[in-house]
Amino acid sequence: MKEEALIEQINKCLEVRLQGVTSFNQNEGSFIGYNPIEKIRGGLFHWISVPFNGTGIFCQLRCPNQTQIEQCGDISTITREKLENNQCDYEELIKLRNYQENICRMTFNIPTFDHIAELVGRDDFVISEKKKELAELDQKFEDNKDSMSEVEKKVLETKIKTIELQIGFILPTDTMDFVTWWAMGNDISDIKKITKENFLRAAALAKAHNKAPSDYISGVFTDHNRKDIDAYAAQVLNDYMEEKKAVDGKFKWFKFGKD
Secondary structure, three states, X not given: OOHHHHHHHHHXXXXXHOOOOOOOOOOOOOOOEEEOHHHHHOOOEEXXXXXXXXXXXXEEEEOOOHHHHHHOOOOOOOOHXXXXXXXXXXXXXXXXXXXXXXXXXXXEEEOOHHHHHHHHOOOOHHHHHHHHHHHHHHHHHHHHOOOOOHHHHHHHHHHHHHHHHHHXXXXXXXXXXXXXXXXXXXXXXXXXXXXXHHHHHHHHHHHHHOOOHXXXXXOEEEHHHHHHHHHHHHHXXXXXXXXXXHHHHHHHHHXXXXX
16 A cells, blocks of 8 residues: 555544544543543543552552542541641551552452452561561560650651551552542642632632532532532631631730730
8 A cells, every 4th residue: 555545544544533522631621620530531440550669560440439439538638648748646647548548449450459468468578577577676665665765765666656557558658649649530630739728719709609619619620529629628718717816816915905
């Protein structure tokens, strides 16, 4: 077949496939508002390179729906970032890891979470070494706690808690962080672009017009984002009002003095 004829045939095929397509950007206009993750991504299942201790492995992930995400726990998309940056106590971190593990259980399709658990196993070499290290640290703490300073105790307790987390969950931390981020749609949602001022304005307008704050914030969002936006906007407004009361009270005291 001559080159010109081949090019003409390819162009005809492209014209058929691209009929009605005006943009290659899925997020441009089409999905403004609150939509299911599956709709925004263009399908229920996707092959994604998932990090396992820094090594990317292709897995088939399933897009969870809003109900499934809510069944995993009550940690929001907005406040989860604080927990993942270790700005939380040990109990909050355990809550986060349990939440992430629940997300991973329903998101992994090939392989399934249970299959990964079988492959990893709780008695492999790495975990066995971690258990041995944990036992040694526990013994060290018991033998020396009376003679250690508070700083030394805190350092050792942090090491113990870190290892407890490592052996308490099947998946590595980077795996759970990534799958949760993907399942929540953080790579396709505009939720991280919303500023505190945006939340405050939306909450004030919602209160004035008896609507939801999410009605006053536009962009590409998952349907699960709506609940998070409404809750966080209300919190921002409440914090603002409390702060304003405190400032007004100080101003009155400064202006009029004590009785």
